[in-house]
Amino acid sequence: MLELRHLRTLAALHETGSVSRAAKRVHLTQSAVSHQITALQSHYGVPIIQRRGQSIELTDVGKHLVVLAEKVLDEIQATERDLAKISQQASGSLRIVLECHTCFDWLMPLMDEFRQHWPDVELDLVSGFHSDPVKLLEEGGADVVIGSDHKWQRGIVHHPLFRFEILAVLAPEHPLRKKRILHAADFADETLITYPVPEDRIDLILNVLKPAGIHPQRRTAELTVAILQLVASRRGVAALPSWGIKNYVDHDYVIARRIGANGLWSDLYASALKETASRPYLRDFLATARNTCFATLDGIIPLE
Amino acid sequence: MLELRHLRTLAALHETGSVSRAAKRVHLTQSAVSHQITALQSHYGVPIIQRRGQSIELTDVGKHLVVLAEKVLDEIQATERDLAKISQQASGSLRIVLECHTCFDWLMPLMDEFRQHWPDVELDLVSGFHSDPVKLLEEGGADVVIGSDHKWQRGIVHHPLFRFEILAVLAPEHPLRKKRILHAADFADETLITYPVPEDRIDLILNVLKPAGIHPQRRTAELTVAILQLVASRRGVAALPSWGIKNYVDHDYVIARRIGANGLWSDLYASALKETASRPYLRDFLATARNTCFATLDGIIPLE
């Protein structure tokens, strides 16, 4: 018999277009998802997915079920919000610390949506730079930290959001355009354009350049668009999330190159105090964050 | 985590107003439903039902979940109809044989609804009296029989619908009004008004009067209203399903009395050939039949 678990994986299947990625998305093994699919298919007596070489495609029946899944899962989320309101767990504060500057791109629309759903929650973005954001949580100055730190700490829970690739961004006519993959040495004579944060918070420097003993010039800008403008006008190169630059790359405003043979990847977590993490509105925030990210951001991979 | 199974029992809980009846409705034990409730309550951290002495009442939270459940379950049913249409399993015939005359009361609106959902299914009511309706199934003259027969037969499946009580119906000023419970002997000098079917198809005669050697006079009428009119005008007494006479009893047009200490009960099944029973539209028909019956008919009890 049909269960919500099936609808959840169906939705993930649609989002990710792959059994194994969908499995990660719903925190199962690839095998489990495969079994679920076969179970569904034998239940309805018709195929639901079709192998398309590498990845998979949903059949007509599959698509109908996905439509159902999205509708139903949304409705469930909505009534769970209602339940929180009824039981008066719908107020409190949600002060967000953002370690990843580019993330503001997807966070802003998300915050707008959140504000509508939880009008009684005090929503804020904690501005400024914070050397130890987790300390901020403990001191009560913030409620969630969105960043890549996830070392175990007493009383703190880290909710995995997603993994994304950081690409080098160049002007279209930049000499390095001829290389498909860039390495540390390629950055030696470049000016690196970054957000105005310390070196140890920039993955490219921390994980690639510094280990190779390369220390390029730096120049900073506050906004992603500003960085891209500088790159496009050949003032230097940058390293940004693939989804943050997709539009600009698609329009040939800049070009993007992989960094290192396997690429430079970063993981994003939402961290909170154990107690605050159980609040309905925070759970809802995280759920919708994941939903919208997987729906709107290209090339991201589920974590865990 | 919430699953459809929870929503299904929640809906049953709402319909039946009792844990044990809901359990029967979803084919589980009372214990299982009780466990499900406690699981849900601990998941949401709030009570969902409240004991009201004998039966139970849903809390505010519970009611919200029921609303969700009904919406979601309807949507699932609707898309499952769509799936059948896509995979071209939405045509065929549904010819219904009705052994229980009163059932026409709930069957007619159901047929109207069904016709909208399955426009390509040839829907018919097989009229006339049939001594061996199951034979009709095997001969291909009908697709479903709605009646109380459910003895095992090769190739036939009996889907339980519900159990209902058959009450004696009297004119309000009938002398027998003084008795709370009627027994076989009470019918000795009465005229029994029935549908025009053989004696062995009338539960009162078969299970109560004949064993007691009582053979009252009989008079027949085709329609339930006609029978009730005859009863009201003191031409005799009748024995009809409790839900079939509820409106008339509530308006004091007639009165109803239990037959025998434990009452006279009858079970209703929908029987079909094994192969036809697997058709999507037939499964849908049975599901909606149960749904509408439990929603609209008073005093019926889930079977099995």
Add this chain to the structure above:
DNA sequence: CATGACTATGAATATCATTCATATATTTTT
């Protein structure tokens, strides 16, 4: 053609829902 990435499948395992047995609570009956 070898290698890596993805999916399918049967068997083993683990989880968790359900049942069983029993206790508690409430209403009805005598």
Add this chain to the structure above:
DNA sequence: AAAAATATATGAATGATATTCATAGTCATG
């Protein structure tokens, strides 16, 4: 008032079945 009947709750045992594990098959790519 006590007893019987009816309804629900609960812990332990059971059973079902979803998930994982181990492995083989498929498809792309350099």
